[in-house]
Amino acid sequence: MKTLVIIDMQNDFLSHGALEVKGSERIIPLINQLIPLFDHVVASQDWxxxxxxxxxxxxxxxxxDSIFxxxxxxxxxxxxxxxxxxxxxxxESLHQEKIEFVAYKGTDKKWDSYSAFFDDGGESTHLFEFLKKHNLFDLYFVGVATEYCVKFSVLDALSLGFSVFVIRDAIAALHAGEEEKKSLDEMKKRGAKLIESKDLFSRRS
Ligand SMILES: [Zn+2]
Structure with missing residues (x-):
């Protein structure tokens, strides 16, 4: 069954947030329009x-700065x-009523976690267990940011054997341009299908 995976649509990644992802506001109405098309909806939250x-x-x-x-x-x-x-x-602008499971990321002080599935120390957020338990194997990704949390979640989903779609016009990058393009290419090369929201709306009609 088709599951929408909403990555990190949190205030800090929106305008006036601590780490604004440009274009994140723009995708909220689109995600709201997509939600009714899905049987299941899950989300992740940087936490x-x-x-x-x-x-x-x-x-x-x-x-x-970076740190080694x-x-x-x-x-x-x-x-x-x-x-x-x-x-x-x-x-609050996002329709959250259908969200059945939230994966909390980066909850351990020692480890970061771009992926909605595992932190860098390998600890599970239990998203995988939730999806497996309910036989949800077709995942459609939306949210932010393309080259960080979306990409790492998508790559983990592919490694875990899910069928993965990325809704290209319902994601936003922290650095639009070269990094964004490289990330999209990498997801595609690893087996993710890049689609547009209109592909889903037209399939319905
Ligand atoms: Zn974070």
Whole structure:
């Protein structure tokens, strides 16, 4: 059955948020229009404790700096999506009634988590278990940000054997342009199908 996976549509990633993703506002009405087309809807929420490993301040650095940690360079961010804060809330403009499961990401101070499935330490958010339990194997991704949380969630979903669609006009990138294009190419190369929302609306009529 078709499941819509809404990635991180939280206040901190919208305009006036701590880490604005340009274009994130634009996709909200579209996601709201898509929701009724799906049998199931799940979502993810970046959900960090204070002094999280991904925050620049935690390391005495500036946002935009990187840190070499556990074998690779990792970008550092402004404080964002702190557990239970207003910024961490899913935007009220999004229709949330149909959301059956929320995957909370980056909840461990020591590990970041771009993926909605596992954190960098390999700990599961239980999204996989939820989808498997309900036999939901066709996943349609929307949300932010294309080159971070959308991409890593999509790649994990493919590795886990799901059939994966990315609704191209219902995602938004933090850095539109080259990085965005590279991420879309990578998802496609790994087996994700890039579609447009009109493909879904027209299929219905
Ligand atoms: Zn985060």
């Amino acid at each position: 960090h404790p204070k002094n999280h490993v991904s925050f620049a301040k935690t390391h005495g650095k500036k946002s935009g 940690l556990r074998g690779r360079w990792r970008p550092l961010w402004k404080d964002h999506c702190i557990q239970s804060s207003k910024g961490a809330k899913i935007t």
